[in-house]
Amino acid sequence: MKNIIGVRFKKLGKIYFFNPKYLKVEKGDKVIVETAQGEEYGEVLIPNRKIEDEKILEPLKIVIRIANHKDNKHYEQCKKTEKEAFKVCQEKIKKHKLDMNLIDVECKFDGSKILFYFTAEGRIDFRELVKDLAAIYKTRIELRQIGVRDQVKRIGGNGVCGRELCCCTFLRDFEAVSIKMAKEQNISLNPSKISGNCGRLMCCLKYEDNVYAEKLERLPHVGAIVKTEDGEGEVDSIETLKERVKVKFQNEEGYSYKRYDAKDIKVIKDVVQEQINEEEIEHQKELEELENLEKEDIKEEEDI
Numbered sequence: 001m002k003n004i005i006g007v008r009f010k011k012l013g014k015i016y017f018f019n020p021k022y023l024k025v026e027k028g029d030k031v032i033v034e035t036a037q038g039e040e041y042g043e044v045l046i047p048n049r050k051i052e053d054e055k056i057l058e059p060l061k062i063v064i065r066i067a068n069h070k071d072n073k074h075y076e077q078c079k080k081t082e083k084e085a086f087k088v089c090q091e092k093i094k095k096h097k098l099d100m101n102l103i104d105v106e107c108k109f110d111g112s113k114i115l116f117y118f119t120a121e122g123r124i125d126f127r128e129l130v131k132d133l134a135a136i137y138k139t140r141i142e143l144r145q146i147g148v149r150d151q152v153k154r155i156g157g158n159g160v161c162g163r164e165l166c167c168c169t170f171l172r173d174f175e176a177v178s179i180k181m182a183k184e185q186n187i188s189l190n191p192s193k194i195s196g197n198c199g200r201l202m203c204c205l206k207y208e209d210n211v212y213a214e215k216l217e218r219l220p221h222v223g224a225i226v227k228t229e230d231g232e233g234e235v236d237s238i239e240t241l242k243e244r245v246k247v248k249f250q251n252e253e254g255y256s257y258k259r260y261d262a263k264d265i266k267v268i269k270d271v272v273q274e275q276i277n278e279e280e281i282e283h284q285k286e287l288e289e290l291e292n293l294e295k296e297d298i299k300e301e302e303d304i
Helices: 069-096 127-137 148-155 179-184 211-216 278-303
Strands: 001-008 015-019 030-035 038-049 065-067 101-107 113-119 140-145 227-228 231-239 245-252 255-262 266-268
Touching: 001 030, 015 030, 015 038, 015 140, 030 069, 038 069, 069 101, 069 127, 101 148, 113 127, 113 148, 113 231, 127 140, 227 245, 231 255
Parallel strands: 113 140
Antiparallel strands: 001 015, 001 038, 030 038, 030 065, 101 113, 227 231, 227 266, 231 245, 245 255
């Protein structure tokens, strides 16, 4: 068992383990730690805890000290530098007439470099921009191109549910989302209804996907012929989460309907029908393009 603490450097960044040595820290404490990129200022989210050796990737970097008043002041100065650098960089972008959108600026605590995050349609030749910024700040300048999802995560906003975006509150990693997930959850395949602020498929489609996939394995498809206590009928619709099916019976008067629990019916003949209306057919091409962009974004984020 090893003594560790968990530290986070950004609001929604990943939590990294560090060796606190003899230090005792509390949740919310600010600490100075050693990283591969030099000293960093972070917040303790997991206080001193014993953890099994096999769960730790060795070697662990160490906690240098609990942040003091001087460290806190320096961190505040870094934040001021970031705001100033943001304005300066925007002016330089206009000067060089670069087709790029500056999103965020990050100043390293040890002053080793300043990172500028931006979005753009294609590749940008920003060599002259880097030279100008390096001349002003006398440190290493790094420009990073990010995807639209990462852009929205940094900017923030509210979703269609009325709450703050998941990527701005608790979502640390983006996962691929597909049209299939929307179909299985019986959601309208209208791009405007299943797209987030970033223009990509909403991340929340992924949350219940495993539950729907598991339940759908136990349910017949719409159009399947089933045997019930009232005779044979055809599945008209399903309530996935409740595991109930609506069965259509043909009689002399036309059709009648009745709901049953899935466990109370027996499937005689199952069929797979693609339930998609005319409106959704019109959106199909747009949705496919959206899904392809989704995959490209995930790959770009992994590369970065």
